Amino acid sequence: MRLSFVKMHGLGNDFAILDGRDAELPRLSPAQIAALADRHRGIGFDQLIVLSPSRTADMAMRIHNADGSEVEACGNATRAVAVLHGTAASIETEGGLLQARPDAAGAEVAMGRAQFDWQDIPLAYAMDTREMPLGWEMLERPSAASVGNPHLIFFVNDVDAVPLDTLGPEIEHDPLFPERINVNVAQILSRNAIKLRVWERGAGLTLACGTGACATATAAYRQGLVDGEVTVRLPGGTLTIRHDAEGGIHMAGPAQESYRGTFELDHFS
Known part of the structure; x- marks a missing residue:
């Protein structure tokens, strides 16, 4: 055929x-x-x-x-x-x-809207997903969010210094994540700009990840690190993520x- x-x-x-x-x-x-x-x-x-x-x-x-x-x-x-x-x-x-x-x-x-409950991610056991007491080598205390699929977000000082090609698959397949996980490393550049790299479950390093940008912007907004509208700079280009008054996420690019x-x-x- x-x-x-x-x-x-x-x-x-x-x-x-x-x-x-x-x-x-x-x-x-x-x-x-x-x-x-x-x-x-x-x-x-x-x-x-x-x-x-x-x-x-x-x-x-x-x-x-x-x-x-x-x-x-x-x-x-x-x-x-x-x-x-x-x-x-x-x-x-x-x-x-x-x-x-x-x-x-x-x-x-x-x-x-993003989901933050541990069962919505999902995780293998109950945990506060705002700032999780976990670490994998240089990556520590991530946030987790689901925007239709599961994301783990690490805020770091320099996204380019993270060996995401090796840490990404290790975290993706950790038993804590029964449905595996997308791994995001994010650098806050300003109140309205984030630099992001993503390891996608089942795909590996990609030039851009729309749901990863949404999850990262939302996690950063939840922690008070950025304003309600941000540009997310990925290796392949830039997306604009905006949060409305009801908590809805709007992605443009x-x-x-x-x-x-x-x-x-x-x-x-």
């Missing part, structure tokens, strides 16, 4: 999008997704996005990391889908219902199409 895809990215965080809104798609196995994600022998991507009809929204979006695992939310991919769709839309995800609208610069997404193509599914079985 030959399938069509659209390759898109948000700040270098890249996706292959399969659009099944008008025609039913076969369900791909984790092994097939991992093979497609291979940057030498497949399409190459951080996440595979599958769109389908929804009974409760304009469309449904399923998100698969490069290792084939399925995750609940992806902020950069939501912006990409909004740009692909072309008009404001409600998007059903495993992490909840999102509202997105394209704009001149890319798209803005209403991400909902670029997203664009790279190219379109097809592949023979049987080649990746």
Whole structure:
């Protein structure tokens, strides 16, 4: 079976999008997704996005990391889908219902409210997630938040000094996190600017992570480190995160199409 895809990215965080809104798609196995994600022998991507009809929204979006695992939310991919769709839309995800609208610069997404209870992250046992009494080598006392998927946030003096390529996978797979965890290291630059690097569960180091930017900005705002609207500077570019009066998180930033193509599914079985 030959399938069509659209390759898109948000700040270098890249996706292959399969659009099944008008025609039913076969369900791909984790092994097939991992093979497609291979940057030498497949399409190459951080996440595979599958769109389908929804009974409760304009469309449904399923998100698969490069290792084939399925995750609940992806902020950069939501912006990409909004740009692909072309008009404001409600998007059903495993992490909840999102509202997105394209704009001149890319798209803005209403991400909902962050969750901070240890069971919402989730953690293996009860703990205050504001400033956790934990440490992994140079990384200590993180915050935790869920914005549809789980994030751990460390505030450090210099994000570039952190060996995130080695500490990231160690923390991701720690038994404290039964569903694994995304690992963020953040440097507060001012009341309205944060520098951020992210190790994504199932994907590794990425140029940008939308939900990581949301979780980090919210954790910093919760601790009084920043104001309600901040720019988050990632290796791939900058996102703007804004908190409304009800605690809702709004993320704005670029997203664009790279190219379109097809592949023979049987080649990746």
